[in-house]
Amino acid sequence: MNDPVRLQLVPLGASFQVERGTPLQEALFAYGVEFPCGGRGRCKGCRVKLLAGGIDPSPEEEKLLGAGETAQGWRLACRARAESDLTLEIAQWEATILADETVFEFEPGEGLGLAVDLGTTTLVAQLLDLKTGCVLGMRTALNPQARHGADVMSRVQFAAIENRQPVLEELIRKEIGGLAKKILESAKVEGAAVRDIVIVGNTVMHHLFCGVDIEPLSRYPFEPERDGMMEFSASRLGWNLPGDPSVRFLPCLGGFVGSDILAGILATRLDACDSLSMLIDLGTNGEIVLGNRDGLLCASAAAGPAFEGARISRGMRAATGAIASVSSAGRGLEMHVLGNAAPRGICGSGLVDAAAAGLDLGLILPSGRLANGAREWMLRPPVSLTQTDIRELQLAKGAIAAGIKLLLKERGASAEEVERVYLAGAFGNYINRTSARRIGLLDFPEEKIRPAGNTALLGAKLALFQLNRGPGDYRGILEMTRHVPLASSEEFQETFIESMGF
Numbered sequence: 001m002n003d004p005v006r007l008q009l010v011p012l013g014a015s016f017q018v019e020r021g022t023p024l025q026e027a028l029f030a031y032g033v034e035f036p037c038g039g040r041g042r043c044k045g046c047r048v049k050l051l052a053g054g055i056d057p058s059p060e061e062e063k064l065l066g067a068g069e070t071a072q073g074w075r076l077a078c079r080a081r082a083e084s085d086l087t088l089e090i091a092q093w094e095a096t097i098l099a100d101e102t103v104f105e106f107e108p109g110e111g112l113g114l115a116v117d118l119g120t121t122t123l124v125a126q127l128l129d130l131k132t133g134c135v136l137g138m139r140t141a142l143n144p145q146a147r148h149g150a151d152v153m154s155r156v157q158f159a160a161i162e163n164r165q166p167v168l169e170e171l172i173r174k175e176i177g178g179l180a181k182k183i184l185e186s187a188k189v190e191g192a193a194v195r196d197i198v199i200v201g202n203t204v205m206h207h208l209f210c211g212v213d214i215e216p217l218s219r220y221p222f223e224p225e226r227d228g229m230m231e232f233s234a235s236r237l238g239w240n241l242p243g244d245p246s247v248r249f250l251p252c253l254g255g256f257v258g259s260d261i262l263a264g265i266l267a268t269r270l271d272a273c274d275s276l277s278m279l280i281d282l283g284t285n286g287e288i289v290l291g292n293r294d295g296l297l298c299a300s301a302a303a304g305p306a307f308e309g310a311r312i313s314r315g316m317r318a319a320t321g322a323i324a325s326v327s328s329a330g331r332g333l334e335m336h337v338l339g340n341a342a343p344r345g346i347c348g349s350g351l352v353d354a355a356a357a358g359l360d361l362g363l364i365l366p367s368g369r370l371a372n373g374a375r376e377w378m379l380r381p382p383v384s385l386t387q388t389d390i391r392e393l394q395l396a397k398g399a400i401a402a403g404i405k406l407l408l409k410e411r412g413a414s415a416e417e418v419e420r421v422y423l424a425g426a427f428g429n430y431i432n433r434t435s436a437r438r439i440g441l442l443d444f445p446e447e448k449i450r451p452a453g454n455t456a457l458l459g460a461k462l463a464l465f466q467l468n469r470g471p472g473d474y475r476g477i478l479e480m481t482r483h484v485p486l487a488s489s490e491e492f493q494e495t496f497i498e499s500m501g502f
Helices: 023-030 059-065 067-071 142-149 153-160 165-186 203-210 259-268 347-358 387-411 427-432 433-438 454-462 473-480 492-498
Strands: 003-011 013-019 048-052 074-076 088-091 110-116 124-129 135-142 196-201 230-233 246-249 277-281 285-291 296-301 323-328 332-337 377-378 383-386 419-425 449-451 481-483
Touching: 003 153, 003 473, 023 142, 059 074, 067 074, 067 110, 074 433, 074 481, 088 153, 088 454, 110 165, 110 259, 110 454, 124 454, 135 142, 135 165, 135 259, 135 492, 142 153, 153 165, 153 246, 153 332, 153 377, 165 196, 196 259, 196 377, 196 454, 203 230, 203 246, 259 277, 259 285, 259 473, 277 387, 277 427, 285 387, 285 492, 323 347, 323 377, 332 377, 347 383, 347 427, 377 454, 383 387, 387 454, 387 492, 419 427
Parallel strands: 003 088, 110 196, 196 246, 277 419, 296 481, 419 449
Antiparallel strands: 003 013, 048 074, 048 088, 110 124, 124 135, 230 246, 277 285, 285 296, 323 332, 377 383
């Protein structure tokens, strides 16, 4: 390493060298520093505290952070470089990544298979013995693309507008290939042949892994030109794996409804239900599926990243220091902070809870305005909710609620006719159903709402047993599913506005 400098991170106790001039964005991502806006200096999500060394604040930092915070040593990691030895205070990233241990029926095969859930924020991969169905190993990781934006639209902008798609492709291919190698090593099956690898993810992840031009997703009508099954050999991807397995990224269902939702249908058997059921994945582009064995409708609603903690003044992922739940107690609040640490932010589940508690206490009005003209509501220092934060939540919940209403209308059904509502993914697994109903996000009886876990990973595992055997269940799902493009719906904007109120 030429001309190195040393970085020390507290309270982690980490110490390592980087080349002088290395952007802190590159050095700190793996240690828990978040870059929600992709390092564009807009969100303050990558704040770190300078304890020793020298980083002069830029004019942009002083404007965004204010003179008081910069004087205290706060800096934006996305705007700084390691020009000298530095000691920085950061918070440790310590979040649970949702895996899957569901027992399922299968027809035995030969060799090994790898199922990968490629999420916008996290990755989880499981190695299976295709003869027994046993999980032989598992690895999880952060999606390294997140250093260039926390949500999918930030990635689209980086890839399409800034012409950096190859950068994101290389990052994710290298990360998944590394995970596969580590799983094989830890499972002590290095010599065994891997037969197939199945990857599922949203449409943006599909494009940013497969090398499909993402530019059409950056503009109206936001429809991909190619969203089908993509197949590669492991060696073509630069992966040195025994057996040189086929790597298949399952097809998307249409628009921003990706193969993670196809996998979710496989996992919940929505396509085989007699009664009307719904699958909802709450995220930046909230995906919704409605139907039964007679046919399925799917749509995506551009909710924005509020459920993931982005664009919220003190928002963060569900990691150590995040307020994850809030409830009203008399005229006060009770809160749970992840990791039993001092609060440093609020994640999506805490945000939904806080809004519901604020409504119960009369601190938030049904219109979404803070009562008595307040500009912010202090939850627990230093974490507060601003009026802008509440508007961001209203935008997110309004988009999901509108999407649900329009799919029901398209089907000619009412909410009362829906027998089950499956919530997919980590946020759906942890959200408080009472709070979600209180704010109007999910207008269904609580007993009908069921957290479904990591349906994307379970569906990817099920698909492993269907490959190379002719038409399988997931191909039948493609035939019976119709995508409803909400972006071009004349009713969506009106319904969206009507759905914003609490």
